[in-house]
Amino acid sequence: MTKKELQDCHQRIKKYIHRTPVLTSTLLNNISGAQIFFKCENFQRMGAFKMRGAASAISKLSDIQKSHGVVTHSSGNFAQALSLAAKSLDVKAYIVMPSTAPQVKKDAVKGYGGEIIECPPTLQDREQTAFKIQTEKKATFLHPSNDLDVILGQGTAAIELLEEHPYLEYIFTPVGGGGLVAGTALAAHFYGTDCTVIGGEPFEVDDAYRSLKSGKIETNSTTNTIADGLKTQLGDINFPIIKNYVDEIIRVEEDEIISAMQLIWERMKIIIEPSCAVPFAALLKEKQRFENTKIGIILSGGNVDLKNLPF
Amino acid sequence: MTKKELQDCHQRIKKYIHRTPVLTSTLLNNISGAQIFFKCENFQRMGAFKMRGAASAISKLSDIQKSHGVVTHSSGNFAQALSLAAKSLDVKAYIVMPSTAPQVKKDAVKGYGGEIIECPPTLQDREQTAFKIQTEKKATFLHPSNDLDVILGQGTAAIELLEEHPYLEYIFTPVGGGGLVAGTALAAHFYGTDCTVIGGEPFEVDDAYRSLKSGKIETNSTTNTIADGLKTQLGDINFPIIKNYVDEIIRVEEDEIISAMQLIWERMKIIIEPSCAVPFAALLKEKQRFENTKIGIILSGGNVDLKNLPF
Numbered sequence: 090m091t092k093k094e095l096q097d098c099h100q101r102i103k104k105y106i107h108r109t110p111v112l113t114s115t116l117l118n119n120i121s122g123a124q125i126f127f128k129c130e131n132f133q134r135m136g137a138f139k140m141r142g143a144a145s146a147i148s149k150l151s152d153i154q155k156s157h158g159v160v161t162h163s164s165g166n167f168a169q170a171l172s173l174a175a176k177s178l179d180v181k182a183y184i185v186m187p188s189t190a191p192q193v194k195k196d197a198v199k200g201y202g203g204e205i206i207e208c209p210p211t212l213q214d215r216e217q218t219a220f221k222i223q224t225e226k227k228a229t230f231l232h233p234s235n236d237l238d239v240i241l242g243q244g245t246a247a248i249e250l251l252e253e254h255p256y257l258e259y260i261f262t263p264v265g266g267g268g269l270v271a272g273t274a275l276a277a278h279f280y281g282t283d284c285t286v287i288g289g290e291p292f293e294v295d296d297a298y299r300s301l302k303s304g305k306i307e308t309n310s311t312t313n314t315i316a317d318g319l320k321t322q323l324g325d326i327n328f329p330i331i332k333n334y335v336d337e338i339i340r341v342e343e344d345e346i347i348s349a350m351q352l353i354w355e356r357m358k359i360i361i362e363p364s365c366a367v368p369f370a371a372l373l374k375e376k377q378r379f380e381n382t383k384i385g386i387i388l389s390g391g392n393v394d395l396k397n398l399p400f
Numbered sequence: 401m402t403k404k405e406l407q408d409c410h411q412r413i414k415k416y417i418h419r420t421p422v423l424t425s426t427l428l429n430n431i432s433g434a435q436i437f438f439k440c441e442n443f444q445r446m447g448a449f450k451m452r453g454a455a456s457a458i459s460k461l462s463d464i465q466k467s468h469g470v471v472t473h474s475s476g477n478f479a480q481a482l483s484l485a486a487k488s489l490d491v492k493a494y495i496v497m498p499s500t501a502p503q504v505k506k507d508a509v510k511g512y513g514g515e516i517i518e519c520p521p522t523l524q525d526r527e528q529t530a531f532k533i534q535t536e537k538k539a540t541f542l543h544p545s546n547d548l549d550v551i552l553g554q555g556t557a558a559i560e561l562l563e564e565h566p567y568l569e570y571i572f573t574p575v576g577g578g579g580l581v582a583g584t585a586l587a588a589h590f591y592g593t594d595c596t597v598i599g600g601e602p603f604e605v606d607d608a609y610r611s612l613k614s615g616k617i618e619t620n621s622t623t624n625t626i627a628d629g630l631k632t633q634l635g636d637i638n639f640p641i642i643k644n645y646v647d648e649i650i651r652v653e654e655d656e657i658i659s660a661m662q663l664i665w666e667r668m669k670i671i672i673e674p675s676c677a678v679p680f681a682a683l684l685k686e687k688q689r690f691e692n693t694k695i696g697i698i699l700s701g702g703n704v705d706l707k708n709l710p711f
Contacts, residue, residue, distance in 0.1 A: 110421065112443075131669045132423075132668075132669055136669060351706065354671060354706060355706065357443075358442045358443055358447060358670060358671040358672075358702035359669060359670055359671065360665060360669040360670065360671060361669075391669035395662065395665060395666065395709070395711050396711060398706070398709070400706050400707060
């Protein structure tokens, strides 16, 4: 990976994404003791940073590949991101979703123009169904996090943050499938001035924390976390980047995630999803170490079910 | 009132307030058919535009007046605004609150440094208690909406909006005590280019709508609305301005307020309080009339009880 690849990716996707604002809060600075710059990807198109990776991957395809469409299996933000990015690029998107996925998620994908193919709710069924579409439609499979163009795309949020605040000493992101933290680490490496990337991860799904310790990709036997975007595991493409460029992962408890989320809602008056609160929770947990430093936090997304809030 | 008075007010309060961002949403433009510019006073200090009026009124006092402090009776946003503005200007603030006010509101006032004086929950008791403090402490009484300096202060949000978007054809605001709509109307008159100001008001507390029709200040016999910031009535200082400069008040039903609030939460990922959703609800109700026009909406505040949401 080179700085040029990141730059090219950012140029390529600029017209499909929002340049999201960077917000600050004196109150949250006082509470944390650090100077925090929140990169608001909750204001991104479709409500999450995943739009960047999806636009990056699709825009990299050849015209022939584009004409056959793209396919993924996801019931989360990547399903919506791929649908909207595909629509913006005039490409067909097939989204494999478990039949048990909530209606609101299916509606969102349909609203963005994705075609939903339902399957039984097991990983094996999802993969087989996606493979069938690859074969039958010649559609290109795009993985939500373990794909280099997706990783580069996710890194563009940190590029914009560092363009506006070049002297950040740390950038915190959540860690789920690993795409965001890997892309951010590349951006910090090529665009930062001695900028350290730290991941936040729930104790309940601390596979990435354990992977960094053991040096190989670990999995979660259970996934009992409110941070539903972080239940996935690392992959063979993003893990080497994370091993090389991510300094540390800080783990947080469920109640710490909920309080961090509530603090941001109440003090900043912005809506973030539980997964998005994890890096801020991680900073608060270890705030003594980060006193008086300049910290960027990627607020990853704002898609929540208002009828099912944790407070 | 002159443009210079507005200008001077804006200059005087700039260091005590945030210049709040103006946000747009393609999705909400598509839903409404208009091009909307949301002035985000929910991001203002203490979470509402009331900070502007409070800072304006206090900063206008003489040094002797400042040394004796200020007093108001309020359990809403103005109590917090006066407390924080007074603290910022190194002035003592006495806040008369009904003993029945929720603990969370009392805590917010205390958090901003206001001194709470409790009284029985009737308007007469509130007024008597405030009068006692005026007499005993020589504190200056400041009214939340029926005070020229407060009105000018509230108008500064529209000044900033029009500085950034000079060709707005309409500005919508909620109508409660009348300070915001009156100040906005003055700003639109002096800073706009043929800019019409429209108020949004719940049917349940449509005193301002009826006042504009009858030509005299009307009251509400009941106040059964979710828009708890709009239960107050107009005053003899703001009503003449409203009669002169506000073109129209559009009334909305309670369910229309709740859907408008939910739309802004879900689509814009920002937190607004129910009163704040009223002007957007008014626009949606009459959207055919405003198709393809440029509209500013003052998002008045974001102080909500997350444990008591209407959806």
